[in-house]
Amino acid sequence: MRQMRAQFKTEQEFTKALAGRGLTRERLRSDLQRKSGINAMMEAEVAGTVAVTDAEIREFYDKNPDKFKQPEAVRASHILIRAPQGGDEAAKKAARTKTADLLAQVRAGGDFGKLARENSSDGSAQQGGDLGFFPRGQMVPAFDQAAYALKPGQVSDIVETQFGYHIIKVTERRDATTVPLAEVTDRVREFLTGQRKQERAEAFIKVLKSKSKIEILI
Known part of the structure; x- marks a missing residue:
């Protein structure tokens, strides 16, 4: 109150x-x-009656394969040199020249992570440019196309997007797969338990209201 x-x-x-x-x-x-x-009363009634078996978890897993698909993904790092949008051609040219210089350093054996930390304008600079894994289509088209054309260890040419100029290095690739049941058992159990508790709670309230005509405040 x-x-x-x-x-x-x-x-x-x-x-x-x-x-x-x-x-x-x-x-x-x-x-x-x-x-x-x-x-x-409802919590006491419901909590003691909910149990999810391994067989039920397996059944849910087998009947819902799309829920456990892991799409193809690449892990990439990048160096971003921002370039102004619009008509400032001199600034744009300077940004591309700087990007070309950094690309030359990378291809000469320079430490990509170090160069990213020292030069990249992206928030990922602190992680050496690492963007983690991302599925196809998550990034802007030019970046996405360039990244997915590379094999692990390869470095792109200069890639231009609306954000500026990028140098992309792919570090890992992961094929599309289905996550094994062992890795999602706890998550499925938690989901089914919650679902079952909700069903039991609704049934309990229905019985209680029919017997006692109690108004449940919302």
């Missing part, structure tokens, strides 16, 4: 709002206590 009272500036406003809903403080207190008791 304190939380509800706190929403109003004065006691008078609170009392008026209750009256508008056909309630008094005493009726509200009684209803809240009843709701608390019902919730406790």
Whole structure:
């Protein structure tokens, strides 16, 4: 009740709002206590009756293969040199020249991560340019196309996007696959348990209302 009272500036406003809903403080207190008791009964009833077996987990896994597909993905790092959008050709040329110089350093054996940390304008610079894994189609088209054309260890030519100029290095590739059941067992068990608790709770409330005609406050 304190939380509800706190929403109003004065006691008078609170009392008026209750009256508008056909309630008094005493009726509200009684209803809240009843709701608390019902919730406790429901929790006790539901919690002790929910169990998910390994066979049910396997059945859900087998019947929902799309939920466990892991798409093809690449892991890449990049160096981004931002270039202004619009007509500042001199600044754009300077940005491309800097990118070309960095690309030459990379191809001469320079440390990609170090060069990214020192020069990249992207937030990934602190991680040496590492973007982690990303599926096909997640990045802007030019970047995506260039990254997926590379094999692990290969470095792209200069790639231009609306963000500027990129040098991309692919570090890993991962084929499309289905995540093994062993890796998702706990997640499936948690999902099915929650689903079953919800079903049991709804059934319990339905029975309770039909027997006692109790109004459940929402």
